[in-house]
Amino acid sequence: ESVVISHTVGTGIGSLAEAINKNSNELQVRASWSVQSSGEKTIGNTIAADKTKNRVDGLKINGISLGTINDILPNDADGNVLAAVNNLTSQTGVQASVDARGHLVLTSQDGRGIVVQATAGLDVLGLELNSDNKTKHKNYGRLTLIRNDARDVIVVANDKAGKPTDDAHSIGFGKTDGTEAAEAVINLRSIRGPFNLRQASAMGA
Numbered sequence: 001e002s003v004v005i006s007h008t009v010g011t012g013i014g015s016l017a018e019a020i021n022k023n024s025n026e027l028q029v030r031a032s033w034s035v036q037s038s039g040e041k042t043i044g045n046t047i048a049a050d051k052t053k054n055r056v057d058g059l060k061i062n063g064i065s066l067g068t069i070n071d072i073l074p075n076d077a078d079g080n081v082l083a084a085v086n087n088l089t090s091q092t093g094v095q096a097s098v099d100a101r102g103h104l105v106l107t108s109q110d111g112r113g114i115v116v117q118a119t120a121g122l123d124v125l126g127l128e129l130n131s132d133n134k135t136k137h138k139n140y141g142r143l144t145l146i147r148n149d150a151r152d153v154i155v156v157a158n159d160k161a162g163k164p165t166d167d168a169h170s171i172g173f174g175k176t177d178g179t180e181a182a183e184a185v186i187n188l189r190s191i192r193g194p195f196n197l198r199q200a201s202a203m204g205a
Contacts, residue, residue: 014111
């Protein structure tokens with residue numbers, strides 16, 4: 001079964017988790033997902049005396065146009081940004097909130113990815129611009145796999161010819177040398193906690 005990891009309806013890490021869980025009895029693995037982006041700076045971190053700079057032009061989330069958001073206040077004090085995003089959640093699949101620090105939090109409702117772009121002023125929202133050309137914010141989420149028994153979870157991707165490749169790394173799985181993976185062995189004694197950072201990360205926290 002093929003699953004596309006993208007930001008459109010019916011794609012993404014949520015669809016991948018659903019495909020895994022449909023076959024959980026055979027695979028002996030259960031999957032859960034999380035797609036959430038948190039701003040690295042407060043909303044309105046670039047607020048200037050020139051109000052023409054306190055806005056985002058041509059904002060799009062997952063390809064859906066939100067237009068221009070004017071007069072953005074620090075921490076989105078008047079809810080202007082939240083209203084603009086949440087009014088189109090049914091189309092974008094993304095819901096917005098503001099955390100206690102005043103940072104924008106975007107959460108995928110169905111497991112599709114989150115892609116945010118604008119023609120100008122995207123930095124006002126405080127999101128990390130992490131695309132190759134630093135003009136977009138992209139996040140395709142996190143997949144957590146839990147084995148039903150004590151054995152390791154082994155993920156292998158095959159190319160079109162059916163040969164194993166490193167493509168599983170492209171959707172967030174660690175390389176075959178064991179690096180870049182959040183994994184831990186937790187026994188009954190340690191399950192009572194507290195958990196260290198590595199253990200918490202392996203459990204999807």
